[in-house]
Amino acid sequence: MRKQLCDALLSRSSNENMIFLTGDLGFMALEPLQQSMGNRFINAGLAEQNMISVAAALAAQGFEVWVYSIASFLFARPFEQIRNDVAFHHLPVNFIGNGGGYGYGVMGPTHHAIGDYGALLTLPNFEVFVPVFDEDVNVAVSRAAASKNATYVRLGRTETVPGYPVPPYDRLRQLTRGDGGTLIAVGPLAGLYASAFAGLPITERPNIWAAAEICLTPDAIPKTLLEQILQGPGLCIAEEHVRHGSFASDFMLRLSSLGVYPKLFHHSCALAHHYDRYGSQTYLRKKSQLDPEAVLAVLNSFKEKAVQLR
Amino acid sequence: MTDSKKLSSEDLKRHRKRLLRMHFDSGVGHIGGNLSALDAMLVVFHEFLAPTDTFVLSKGHAAGALYVTLWGLGRLGDDDLKQFHGEDTLLPGHPPTIGIPDIRFATGSLGHGLSLAAGTALGLRFRGENSRVFCLTSDGEWQEGSTWEALIFATHHALTNVTILIDHNELQGFGTTSEVASMSRLWTHLESFDVDILVVDGHDPDALRDALSATPDRLRIIVMKTVKGHGVSFMENRMEWHYLPLNEVQYQTAIRDISSL
Structure with a gap:
């Protein structure tokens, strides 16, 4: 779903108020977004705690902020920053975790995120989206962007057979x-x-x-x-x-x-x-x-x- | 900064006494680290902080000093300070999320403030604004990895409108910074970054003014050599005053000590 994510964000990226932060991830997927956004596409490096607090401060100034990483690195390492700096302040930061669940498979348990949305939903002011099909990603991104709450989009990969008739999005x-x-x-x-x-x-x-x-x-x-x-x-x-x-x-x-x-x-x-x-x-x-x-x-x-x- | 805003030594004493009074009335500790940070906070807020500037108190346990500073500016009243640490209060033990417009971010867990300051500075840059962002950290919280993450980020992005003040009183929760982490000369750990470092007496208003007045082309770090419990004889450089409240006798002694400074 990373291509669909990139397309969905690209379609929004002409908005000068939008800022995207990644924890040094996105190779072979997010380059078009990087090119489109210029200095508003920020590789925050291997520093997830800082990335989240920076995102919170940007959201506090009214920016539309997206943060991206592998799901397990996004919710677990900086959980306190998500809680204190984002959720407690009711800031609409949008989190995108790639490879939720067992998505990273044989990479091992450090890369699995099987407690991600449960942990995040213990926090106030959070909404969680789990796209079912590729076609859902754009809707999830739009709904996340429109929300006044913090959001978490858990990305996986579409698992239907080719030609599957995808019904319109609904919760x-x-x-x-x-x-x-x-x-x-x-x-x-x-x-x-x-x-x-x-x-x-x-x-x-x-x-x-x-x-x-x-x-x-x-x-x-x-x-x-x-x-x-x-x-x-x-x-x-x-x-x-x-x-x-x-x-x-x-x-x-x-x-x-x-x-x-x-x-x-x-x-x-x-x-x-x-x-x-x-x-x-x-x-x-x-x-x-x-x-x-x-x-x-x-x-x-x-x-x-x-x-x-x- | 104009002379009309310049704090006198009597102003400083008045605020120190008000801080002691507030902590005595509420029976609350954390006094030592408040007294080490108070002078810098007063100078920043009274003499430098413009309406469009931002101050982030990363060492949230110095909330008392922040509240008293805001009291000195008329943003909080005596009625507010009387409620410090009480029930149904606006003034909890660490800066709150809502209710006080001057407090942009709730802090209290160490290691968050510098990232929040960096994000604020970055946002200002995107907006084309050049307001300043001040961030006051403790020295102990430079043991938090996130603080170093923030410094790497802030220097990499050349956020030169950020001024970091470090309250280097060399005492932390359960030991000295030297005993716990070999950080008694904190600035030596910072020198490898592309930053402008000044080491000053954190209780000398003129030294603070000079440090804050300069506008370097690099991120500025002001390492303030301070004294935990500054100005109170029985508190100075004693770890227990990170925790203890004052009794009546101690309170009166403390007030006399401050008066005689």
């Missing part, structure tokens, strides 16, 4: 329909599952919903989804994030405030920062039972349990 949108239970997946995982399950007969295919934002107010939850949760055999939420601070924990609290409870519930999430062996994002998802086969097994188990409960 929660339905990708597939069927009788195989309800699955909400956060970010690119939703595209992965939609592609993987497209060939299933409708009796086995789940209702897949894609979440592109994390903290959803009750009004953002479509009535159709609530009905599917109430009437279906169970709800599975899948995300490349640890359980604490997850989309699922927040979503289930919101459901309970509405008095909506699924018959069965399963949370497929990032289970560990590292295992005893290392591997790609696909490998690590499988280890965390986030691969399509494991998620499908969860959905199938809902039906079996429903039969047993009768």
Whole structure:
């Protein structure tokens, strides 16, 4: 999604009020932005703490500020600067973390960001965007720029098959329909599952919903989804994030405030920062039972349990 | 700076006494580091800080000195100072995020201020403005990596409108800067940067004025040799006055000490 990010920012870069800071990253992706922005494109170097506080001070003066790094370096190293200098001052700094979740795969656990949005959402005045498809990136950038809050855009890579008909952006949108239970997946995982399950007969295919934002107010939850949760055999939420601070924990609290409870519930999430062996994002998802086969097994188990409960 | 703005020695004493009174009334410590920084803050605010300039107090635990400085300018009143460190107050133990327009950034965790100052200076440059940015740090916070990150950034971007004042009282939370980090001569660690360094007596207003008046073509660092608990006999250079509040007898002694300076 880095190309889409570059394009989205490029389209805004004629705004002299916009400043972009990177923590020495962007090779083979952000050069067009660098050329376009001139001295408003700042390589702040390997100094994330300073970069965030500088960004805060610029935002305090009314600039539209973007900061970019690998997701794990962006939220964890300078967390206190994000909290004290950005969030406490309610400054609309826009954070872009590349390779969220297990995106950096075999690079190792130092490069994984499976607690990023949970940590950031403990702070006041924060919004989180997790684009599902390449086409979402421009919308996420626009929505982040328009927000009065600090924002975090977690970038991954689009995971649908070529030619997949991407539906228009929404915070929660339905990708597939069927009788195989309800699955909400956060970010690119939703595209992965939609592609993987497209060939299933409708009796086995789940209702897949894609979440592109994390903290959803009750009004953002479509009535159709609530009905599917109430009437279906169970709800599975899948995300490349640890359980604490997850989309699922927040979503289930919101459901309970509405008095909506699924018959069965399963949370497929990032289970560990590292295992005893290392591997790609696909490998690590499988280890965390986030691969399509494991998620499908969860959905199938809902039906079996429903039969047993009768 | 004009002579009409120039602080007298009696002005300095009046502010020191008000600081002691505020801390005594509230039963709050951090007095030593406030007294080491107060003189510089007064000179900056009363004699140099223009309305468009920015002051960042990186050593947020010297909030008391900042509040008293603002009191001296009429931006805070006695009623405000009476609330220092209390309930439902505008004046917490470290500079707050909201409520006091003169305080641009809340600080208190060390190592943030210089980056905030650098970002402010950079923004001014983008706006085509040449206002000054003053940042007062402690000496201990030069053990924070982020402070060095900020100095690298500020010098690389030639943010010459930044003036860093370092309160070099050589005492930190649990030892001297020499014992903890071999930093008793802090300026020697700074000399490899493309900066203009002055080492001055941080309690000599004229020395501070001279240092602040110059407009070098490089970022200026004023290393202020100061005394923790300056002016109070039983506090000077004693680490415990980073923490302790004053009792009645100590308060009266402190006031007498300041009066006799």
